[in-house]
Amino acid sequence: MDLYLIGDVEGFTPQIGRLVSMLNYVRHTTLEAAEGLSPSQLDYMPDVQSNTIGALLSHIAAAEVGYQAATFYERDLTAQEKDEWGAVFALGDRSRQEIRDHDLSYYLARLEQVRAVTLLELGRRDDAWLETETTFRNGQRINNYFKWFHILGHEINHRGQIRWLRARAR
Amino acid sequence: MDLYLIGDVEGFTPQIGRLVSMLNYVRHTTLEAAEGLSPSQLDYMPDVQSNTIGALLSHIAAAEVGYQAATFYERDLTAQEKDEWGAVFALGDRSRQEIRDHDLSYYLARLEQVRAVTLLELGRRDDAWLETETTFRNGQRINNYFKWFHILGHEINHRGQIRWLRARAR
Numbered sequence: 001m002d003l004y005l006i007g008d009v010e011g012f013t014p015q016i017g018r019l020v021s022m023l024n025y026v027r028h029t030t031l032e033a034a035e036g037l038s039p040s041q042l043d044y045m046p047d048v049q050s051n052t053i054g055a056l057l058s059h060i061a062a063a064e065v066g067y068q069a070a071t072f073y074e075r076d077l078t079a080q081e082k083d084e085w086g087a088v089f090a091l092g093d094r095s096r097q098e099i100r101d102h103d104l105s106y107y108l109a110r111l112e113q114v115r116a117v118t119l120l121e122l123g124r125r126d127d128a129w130l131e132t133e134t135t136f137r138n139g140q141r142i143n144n145y146f147k148w149f150h151i152l153g154h155e156i157n158h159r160g161q162i163r164w165l166r167a168r169a170r
Numbered sequence: 171m172d173l174y175l176i177g178d179v180e181g182f183t184p185q186i187g188r189l190v191s192m193l194n195y196v197r198h199t200t201l202e203a204a205e206g207l208s209p210s211q212l213d214y215m216p217d218v219q220s221n222t223i224g225a226l227l228s229h230i231a232a233a234e235v236g237y238q239a240a241t242f243y244e245r246d247l248t249a250q251e252k253d254e255w256g257a258v259f260a261l262g263d264r265s266r267q268e269i270r271d272h273d274l275s276y277y278l279a280r281l282e283q284v285r286a287v288t289l290l291e292l293g294r295r296d297d298a299w300l301e302t303e304t305t306f307r308n309g310q311r312i313n314n315y316f317k318w319f320h321i322l323g324h325e326i327n328h329r330g331q332i333r334w335l336r337a338r339a340r
Contacts, residue, residue: 160330
C-alpha cells in the first residue's frame with residue numbers, strides 16, 4: 001500500500017479516494033501506537049481522570065459508528081448500537097469501569113469491523129455526496145467531507161494520548 | 171469563515187483549497203485548546219518526561235517551518251532557522267529547559283507568523299504541485315499532499331496532548 005500518497009485509490013471517486021488515503025494512514029499509525037500492548041498496559045491509568053488506551057481505542061471505533069449512522073444512513077443510533085457502544089461514545093466513569101481486561105486483539109477486531117463498513121459505504125458513494133452540506137440549528141454549514149475529516153482528526157487526537165500513555169504504561 | 175466545510179477556498183486551486191480548509195480547522199482547534207492559558211500553565215509538567223504546552227505549541231510551529239523548507243524550497247534548514255527553532259524541532263531536555271516563562275501571545279505570534287508563510291506559498295502553487303512525488307531511499311513514494319497532511323496530523327496529535335495537559339495544569 002502506498003501509505004504516503006494522498007491521491008486516487010482504486011474503487012473510490014477522486015475526492016473520496018483522497019479521504020480514504022488519509023483514513024488508511026491514520027489507522028496505520030493508531031495500530032502502530034497500540035502494537036504489542038498487554039492487557040495491563042491497555043488498562044493503565046496514570047491518574048483517576050485518565051482514560052485507558054483500551055478505552056481510547058474503543059472510543060475511536062465508537063465515534064466512527066456514530067458518524068456512519070449520521071452520514072451514511074442519516075439516522076440516530078439504533079438501540080443495539082447504543083447498547084454495544086454506550087460505554088465508550090463518551091469517555092468517563094462508565095468507560096473507566098466497563099472497558100478492561102481485554103487483549104489487544106479485542107480492540108483491533110472492533111476497529112477493523114467498523115472500518116470495513118466505512119470503506120464499503122464510501123465505495124458506494126461519490127464526490128457529490130462527499131460535498132453534500134447540512135446545517136446546524138445556528139445556520140452553520142457542514143459537509144460530509146468535513147464530518148469524515150473530523151473523524152480522522154478525532155482518531156489522531158486520541159492517538160496522541162495513546163502515545164503519551166504508552167510511554168508510561170507498565 | 172466556513173470552518174466546517176472542506177472544499178474550495180478562494181485564492182487556492184481545488185485540492186490545495188481542501189487542504190487549506192483542513193489546516194484552518196485544525197489551527198482553530200489548537201488555538202481553542204490553548205486559549206487563556208497563563209505562563210505557569212504553559213510551563214506545567216506533570217512528570218519529568220513531559221513536554222509543556224508551551225513547548226508543544228512551539229514544536230507545532232517548528233515542524234511547519236521544516237516542511238516549508240522541504241516542500242516549498244526543497245532545501246535543508248538554514249543556519250538561522252536552526253538557531254531560531256533548534257530547541258523545539260525535537261522535543262526533549264533542551265525544549266524542557268529553554269522554552270519557558272513566555273506569555274501565550276509569544277507562542278501565538280510564532281504560530282501565526284509561520285502559518286502566514288505557508289498560506290502565501292500554497293497560494294502560489296497548484297494541484298499538480300500538491301501531487302508531486304518524491305521517493306525515500308528505500309523507494310517508498312511520498313507526495314506533497316501527504317507531507318502537508320502529515321503536518322496537520324502532527325498538530326492534531328500534539329493538540330490531543332495539550333488538551334490532556336490543560337485539564338491538569340495549575
